[in-house]
Amino acid sequence: MLDIKWIRENAAALDKALARRASAPQAQAILQLDEKRRAHVARVQEAQERRNAASKEIGKAMAGGDAALADRLKAEVSGLKGWLSTAEDEERSLSLALESALSQLPNIPFDDVPDGADEGDNVELRKVGAPRVFDFTPREHFELGEAMGMMDFERAGRMSGARFTILSGDLARLERALGQFMLDLHTREHGYREVSVPLLVRDDAVYGTGQLPKFTEDLFHTDDGRWLIPTAEVPLTNLVREEILDAGTLPLRFTALSACFRSEAGSAGRDTRGMLRQHQFLKVEMVSITDADSSVEELERMTGCAEEVLKRLELPFRTVVLCTGDMGFGARRTHDIEVWLPGQNTYREISSCSVCGDFQARRMNARYRRDGEKALQFVHTLNGSGIAVGRCLIAVLENYQQADGSVMIPGVLRPYMGGIEKIGAKS
The missing domain is CATH 3.30.930.10 (Bira Bifunctional Protein; Domain 2)
Incomplete structure (x- = not known):
């Protein structure tokens, strides 16, 4: 399997190597899957951080006697937990899709390997x-x-x-x-x-x-x-x-x-x-x-x-x-x-x-x-x-x-x- 970090930095080199193997370009499709997964992971991390922060804020609101704020924070935490439960499934699905696409890519020939059809x-x-x-x-x-x-x-x-x-x-x-x-x-x-x-x-x-x-x-x-x-x-x-x-x-x-x-x-x-x-x-x-x-x-x-x-x-x-x-x-x-x-x-x-x-x-x-x-x-x-x-x-x-x-x-x-x-x- 090829390194996704290498593909991000060498998209043109990947497609050139695939062309040498008489395969269609794949870099953009791979990078789109990668970007979709990374963006989703970032949203998940943000939601997790906000959930953790809001949970701490609930305690402070309760200690300060602000029941209304505590209730709003509890509702926010509940909503975040619900979204995260489905978002984590989506993250696994996106990761599997990327891994599947990467697993189909052949290895990169050395530069000195002769080009040819058969x-x-x-x-x-x-x-x-x-x-x-x-x-x-x-x-x-x-x-x-x-x-x-x-x-x-x-x-x-x-x-x-x-x-x-x-x-x-x-x-x-x-x-x-x-x-x-x-x-x-x-x-x-x-x-x-x-x-x-x-x-x-x-x-x-x-x-x-x-x-x-x-x-x-x-x-x-x-x-x-x-x-x-x-x-x-x-x-x-x-x-x-x-x-x-x-x-x-x-x-x-x-x-x-x-x-x-x-x-x-x-x-x-x-x-x-x-x-x-x-x-x-x-x-x-x-x-x-x-x-x-x-x-x-x-x-x-x-x-x-x-x-x-x-x-x-x-x-x-x-x-x-x-x-x-x-x-x-x-x-x-x-x-x-x-x-x-x-x-x-x-x-x-x-x-x-x-x-x-x-x-x-x-x-x-x-x-x-x-x-x-x-x-x-x-x-x-x-x-x-x-x-x-x-x-x-x-x-x-x-x-x-x-x-x-x-x-x-x-x-x-x-x-x-x-x-x-x-x-x-x-x-």
Whole structure:
């Protein structure tokens, strides 16, 4: 959420930033709500002060024997109390209206984020590794998995509907190996603290990270009022909700391997074959909580941690900075990592790392205090995929496939696979 004080002083800058995101101007509408609320609050305060003063005057009038004045003051106090009872309800209503309007505003992109309409305007930062040259036509992951008899979309569809997959045998083990490898890398070498997170959260948790109210349709909601997490970013970031942290403890770095759930409401007809876009998937998430001075540097660090996963797996990838039109709601800058998929002959996103500034912290009221200072500041938050396990499984299958339909196991994963070097080999 943006700071209303900043908007008051930078109305033109807000509308300029919204225009970069192809959004309509909002500053004047926000400021009108703000002014209406502030004017009403001022009237409430004046009425409260007059009520208190009149109440004291009643005692003086009674002591001075002026019953008529006392009666007029009592009537005035009674009228003020009646008005205040409804005025306080109106104040709450005006405050909620302003908060609702603020909650719909996206974050402000950094000045150096490239302008653009969609993914075609993203800017490549670097490319690592060369795509493998095959002496046969490479197949897509679902062709390989189904031919092995270890990837079943039909049975998954019968029990759960579209966009679900059943993995079995060595493929299920390979998925588990990938998740464990990523967690070990991030905790042992990258300094993240592993957390086992709830998969069900309440409204304030998804509101705090910006999924509510704007992206309600993208989430799964339960009958008892909870939400299935779309990413472990939600519970990991909310670990500091309503906390006051010591600046000396920052940065905090958390990681989790969790199931994630997304309705994919806006992706009808996209990636309907295979595992690329599922309602349920595994992902290793990274979250950093920093001070205001360190968040941009932390984005570079986090991106490097995600890239290292693909380097260790020897998978070709490229890293891009997203343009304003492709960037997420809560981000100020986002780096996407795209892995090469030979079955599709293209790069596809496998990780997204974003710095959010204090945007989420304001929604969560997460703050910190510097040593020797009384003033509190909002923390800065970052989140990134470290990385999407299902998409990484796809990348391993397609990049390590052999002509006979088998798949070699990357060296770093073999200890997690009991030493197996190949899966799906014909006997």
